[in-house]
Amino acid sequence: MSKQKQGASRGPARIRHLNRRAVLSHLRYEGDSSRSALGPALSLSAAAVSSVMNDLLEDNLVLESENRPRDGRQGRPISLLSLNPNAAFAFGIVLRPTKTSTELGMAWVDYTGKSTALADLKVEKHQDAEILIKSIVKAVSLLEAAVPFPERVFGLTLAIPGVVENNTIPTSPKLTCIEGSEFIESLRQEIDYPMTLENDVNLAATSELYQQPRLREIYFAYLYLYTGVGSGISLKGQILKGSGGWTGEIGSLHVNRREPNTTSFEHLLTTDGSLADLLKELGEARDDLDTLADYIDKRDPHVLEVVDIYCEHICDAINVLNSVLDLDEVLIDFRSDKLFQRLKPRLEILLQSSRRQPVISTPLMGKEATLNGAALAALSHALETIETQNKE
Numbered sequence: 001m002s003k004q005k006q007g008a009s010r011g012p013a014r015i016r017h018l019n020r021r022a023v024l025s026h027l028r029y030e031g032d033s034s035r036s037a038l039g040p041a042l043s044l045s046a047a048a049v050s051s052v053m054n055d056l057l058e059d060n061l062v063l064e065s066e067n068r069p070r071d072g073r074q075g076r077p078i079s080l081l082s083l084n085p086n087a088a089f090a091f092g093i094v095l096r097p098t099k100t101s102t103e104l105g106m107a108w109v110d111y112t113g114k115s116t117a118l119a120d121l122k123v124e125k126h127q128d129a130e131i132l133i134k135s136i137v138k139a140v141s142l143l144e145a146a147v148p149f150p151e152r153v154f155g156l157t158l159a160i161p162g163v164v165e166n167n168t169i170p171t172s173p174k175l176t177c178i179e180g181s182e183f184i185e186s187l188r189q190e191i192d193y194p195m196t197l198e199n200d201v202n203l204a205a206t207s208e209l210y211q212q213p214r215l216r217e218i219y220f221a222y223l224y225l226y227t228g229v230g231s232g233i234s235l236k237g238q239i240l241k242g243s244g245g246w247t248g249e250i251g252s253l254h255v256n257r258r259e260p261n262t263t264s265f266e267h268l269l270t271t272d273g274s275l276a277d278l279l280k281e282l283g284e285a286r287d288d289l290d291t292l293a294d295y296i297d298k299r300d301p302h303v304l305e306v307v308d309i310y311c312e313h314i315c316d317a318i319n320v321l322n323s324v325l326d327l328d329e330v331l332i333d334f335r336s337d338k339l340f341q342r343l344k345p346r347l348e349i350l351l352q353s354s355r356r357q358p359v360i361s362t363p364l365m366g367k368e369a370t371l372n373g374a375a376l377a378a379l380s381h382a383l384e385t386i387e388t389q390n391k392e
Helices: 003-030 035-042 046-058 129-146 182-190 200-211 213-217 265-269 274-281 289-297 301-325 337-353 366-388
Strands: 062-067 078-083 089-097 102-110 115-122 153-160 195-199 219-225 229-235 238-240 329-334 359-361
Touching: 003 035, 003 046, 003 078, 003 366, 035 046, 035 078, 046 062, 089 129, 089 200, 089 366, 102 129, 102 366, 115 129, 115 366, 129 153, 129 182, 153 200, 153 366, 182 195, 195 200, 195 366, 200 213, 200 219, 200 229, 200 238, 200 329, 200 366, 219 301, 229 265, 229 301, 265 301, 274 289, 274 301, 289 301, 289 337, 301 329, 301 337, 329 337, 329 366, 337 359
Parallel strands: 089 153, 153 195, 219 329, 329 359
Antiparallel strands: 062 078, 089 102, 102 115, 219 229, 229 238
């Protein structure tokens, strides 16, 4: 076949491929639609829509259902097109380390993006890479047992509490046993699915982008304050990772290296750091942050002083990010909603001195944002394969 004929044959196939992906993307992000509405929305002819939809229905990627007109008029029912939830599935697993233990969060997501979480799995031995890999393999088995059609699983994303740079983990302060490349190489040998590894806070930001479409139009930071400290950055819908995956890694930053008593944001802001020490001093459980809210309500002077300093450190972290990125909003993922509602007014007062004050809010998904984001990321990585299989 001549090059001219090859180009001509590839042209229509390429256009068909693009139309197919455009229709599926529209249904994914805009919701169910009729055939008549798809054409104008995507600038496609009625014939093109009909051709693409027939293919997608044949491939079981799309379902078609009949609904009567909403105004109650008599007439032909309207056919609504939607993604088939059982067309494909993907898995997300989150590594959740503390100082003394590690748990695995697990979720599977269907083709529409709806995720279902399973109960956390406790890793039998902390800081042991071999035991951790065995636990991840067990988590995959549990997900396979839970998903409706395990033969339609297309990928897995693992959320890493640290930096992911190419095929290595340069640093993971709370889970040092996974640092380097050996953990990743060993794990890939045990997992049968295409697997990606991504920073946990970036995945939390990804989840919020999916759940809150308005965030796709602004600059925002996802600030994670829990047993670790980190941030994910989104610039108008794009997660900023940098050239080596280090974007947003503010935990190791020191406010002033010249002062010997100055510590890093990781030390100042982790909830198992200064706040846990305060709780211990008060005779309370170190992880009972809700109790601190009660002390604030009672206007305990010592608690107010420590909490006020903590708020100042949060503002320092926000100002570092804002000075570089000119943020519209900062979503703060904090372990205790009750305590954060007491901290937020003070944060907003402290931030008033900023020349451009970002809005302070909390994630819609809360503590499940990273898990939801991991499952969604696995699905996103697999979409090209799912939506073009058998169409080459």
